[in-house]
Amino acid sequence: MHAFGTNLQFEDGEFNFVKVRAREGTRRAFELRDAHFDVPEPE
Secondary structure (H helix, E strand, O other), rough: OOHHHOOOOOOOOOOOOOHHHHHHOOHHHHHHHHOOOOOOOOO
């Protein structure tokens, strides 16, 4: 079941945190994730 649940596949243009984290490191992956999505700050 674990292998099934972690078999992530992403289409072109989708943000793949797992791959970015492996390539760039955790801190940079969070920065790139936040830049990728347009999430307004809470009021």
